Amino acid sequence: MKQADVVVIGGSAAGIPAAITARRHYPEKSIILIRKEKQVLIPCGIPYIFGTLGKPENNLISDSVLQDNNIELVVDEAKELHAKELDPKEKKVVLASGESVLYDKLILATGSAPLALPIPGFDKKNVYTIKKDVQYLQNLLNALENVKNLVILGCGFIGVEFADECKKNRDINVTIVETLDQCLQIVFGEGACKCCQEIEDYLTKKGITIVTGTKIEKILGDEAVTAVRLSNGKEIQAEALIVGVGVSPNVDLAQKAGLAVDKWGIVVDTTMRTSDPNIFACGDCASKFSFFTGKPSSLRLASIATTEARIAGANLYEISRKNPGVIGVFSTALGNLTVAIAGMSEKGAKQCGFDVVTGEAEASDRHPAGMPGASKTWVKLIFNKINGELIGGAVRGGPSVGELVNTISACIQNRMRANDIAIFQTGTHPAVTASPIVYPLVTAAEMALKSMRG
Numbered sequence: 001m002k003q004a005d006v007v008v009i010g011g012s013a014a015g016i017p018a019a020i021t022a023r024r025h026y027p028e029k030s031i032i033l034i035r036k037e038k039q040v041l042i043p044c045g046i047p048y049i050f051g052t053l054g055k056p057e058n059n060l061i062s063d064s065v066l067q068d069n070n071i072e073l074v075v076d077e078a079k080e081l082h083a084k085e086l087d088p089k090e091k092k093v094v095l096a097s098g099e100s101v102l103y104d105k106l107i108l109a110t111g112s113a114p115l116a117l118p119i120p121g122f123d124k125k126n127v128y129t130i131k132k133d134v135q136y137l138q139n140l141l142n143a144l145e146n147v148k149n150l151v152i153l154g155c156g157f158i159g160v161e162f163a164d165e166c167k168k169n170r171d172i173n174v175t176i177v178e179t180l181d182q183c184l185q186i187v188f189g190e191g192a193c194k195c196c197q198e199i200e201d202y203l204t205k206k207g208i209t210i211v212t213g214t215k216i217e218k219i220l221g222d223e224a225v226t227a228v229r230l231s232n233g234k235e236i237q238a239e240a241l242i243v244g245v246g247v248s249p250n251v252d253l254a255q256k257a258g259l260a261v262d263k264w265g266i267v268v269d270t271t272m273r274t275s276d277p278n279i280f281a282c283g284d285c286a287s288k289f290s291f292f293t294g295k296p297s298s299l300r301l302a303s304i305a306t307t308e309a310r311i312a313g314a315n316l317y318e319i320s321r322k323n324p325g326v327i328g329v330f331s332t333a334l335g336n337l338t339v340a341i342a343g344m345s346e347k348g349a350k351q352c353g354f355d356v357v358t359g360e361a362e363a364s365d366r367h368p369a370g371m372p373g374a375s376k377t378w379v380k381l382i383f384n385k386i387n388g389e390l391i392g393g394a395v396r397g398g399p400s401v402g403e404l405v406n407t408i409s410a411c412i413q414n415r416m417r418a419n420d421i422a423i424f425q426t427g428t429h430p431a432v433t434a435s436p437i438v439y440p441l442v443t444a445a446e447m448a449l450k451s452m453r454g
């Protein structure tokens with residue numbers, strides 16, 4: 001029988017930072033992290049295994065981060081959980097090997113698994129969901145060697161990244177099928193901005209076919225997929241189908257232990273505590289609420305998982321952090337084009353009942369624009385008209401967009417108003433930033449203020 005003050009179940013985007021945060025806040029405590037897989041994939045890097053990185057082994061989280069923080073690793077599957085508050089037995093985790101681990105405080109970071117969609121033929125060979133599993137992804141990589149026609153279901157961030165990567169160094173026809181009218185519309189909102197159109201243009205130029213406004217109704221073939229039938233009646237030949245949508249939180253362990261669980265995940269309060277005060281949950285397995293509306297949120301992102309993990313890890317023995325709710329920050333890069341969004345799209349905000357004012361600006365991210373590595377950066381900011389607070393921002397440009405969207409997220413989280421952003425003290429340099437005179441984040445706020453005055 002093993003024993004530790006703090007036990008974490010899960011070794012990915014939530015489990016690791018939860019354990020590290022516990023170590024930082026409670027240096028005297030013993031910590032064990034239990035995870036079922038030998039090697040942990042960087043989840044956000046999975047699409048790049050199929051092109052840029054070449055194999056799953058090039059996309060792993062190193063265990064050295066655990067050793068460096070004096071966290072004991074146990075590779076085993078947690079099969080059963082005893083929670084003292086709910087169960088008169090001792091507080092322990094029972095593992096598949098038969099070993100038990102006693103805990104004082106427990107963090108559940110058991111993540112999510114892809115959904116099996118209710119499409120006839122979904123169980124056919126060569127229909128792949130995106131499992132965070134080295135051998136499974138290696139099998140998909142091997143299968144692609146014999147595929148001439150690949151169909152990808154879903155044109156969100158994961159779908160477009162898979163399409164672009166699978167097309168690299170491979171003689172293969174790639175078709176993406178999307179229910180909505182445009183790529184990435186699920187994130188950027190309908191008719192939102194140039195981002196969706198430019199991503200479609202990029203993919204089309206690469207020879208990728210995009211079929212929007214229709215669904216995959218049936219997966220055809222005997223044992224293995226040979227084609228998909230769309231709801232518009234058309235059929236597309238396919239020797240493999242990759243499904244890039246839908247995950248469901250892993251709640252079994254918590255549910256069987258008697259913890260409160262709902263359709264959004266393991267129920268937690270703003271301190272990340274579950275219905276048992278000694279057990280916390282964070283990441284994809286935990287329920288979430290929107291920063292903007294307070295309503296349940298279905299967003300599942302590594303950025304959310306790590307934030308929640310840092311709250312859970314810090315709060316184990318003394319509550320010091322509170323979860324402000326999910327803002328939702330997305331970014332992706334295809335070729336030289338990067339698109340990103342933080343918070344609400346204009347359309348999404350209106351659907352939630354916000355009266356909005358927007359401002360847009362475009363400028364080079366170097367000055368003068370002839371400096372090496374310069375890209376034009378376009379920014380759109382969305383403000384709540386009632387109180388002037390920033391509630392969303394979309395960005396398009398080069399690699400600098402990846403951090404610009406994080407600045408926007410910081411402004412949202414701190415409830416900054418257009419006027420605060422207009423007098424934002426930006427550090428600038430010709431080789432690394434936009435000109436302070438036309439800094440697009442500041443100009444977009446000024447444009448929104450102009451509309452507000454108007």
Ligand SMILES: Cc1cc2nc3c(=O)[nH]c(=O)nc-3n(C[C@H](O)[C@H](O)[C@H](O)COP(=O)(O)OP(=O)(O)OC[C@H]3O[C@@H](n4cnc5c(N)ncnc54)[C@H](O)[C@@H]3O)c2cc1C
Binds near residue numbers: 078130132158302
């Ligand atoms: C292809 C893809 C690309 C993505 N790209 C991005 C991106 O660019 N940006 C972004 O923010 N998000 C991205 N995401 C989402 C992100 O990957 C998830 O939000 C993130 O992985 C959640 O982390 P987690 O630790 O909560 O769960 P998971 O990553 O699902 O990890 C769960 C962990 O728990 C372990 N576990 C589960 N049950 C047990 C058990 N019973 N016993 C022991 N161990 C157990 C698992 O083995 C695993 O270690 C992407 C997701 C995918 C699939």
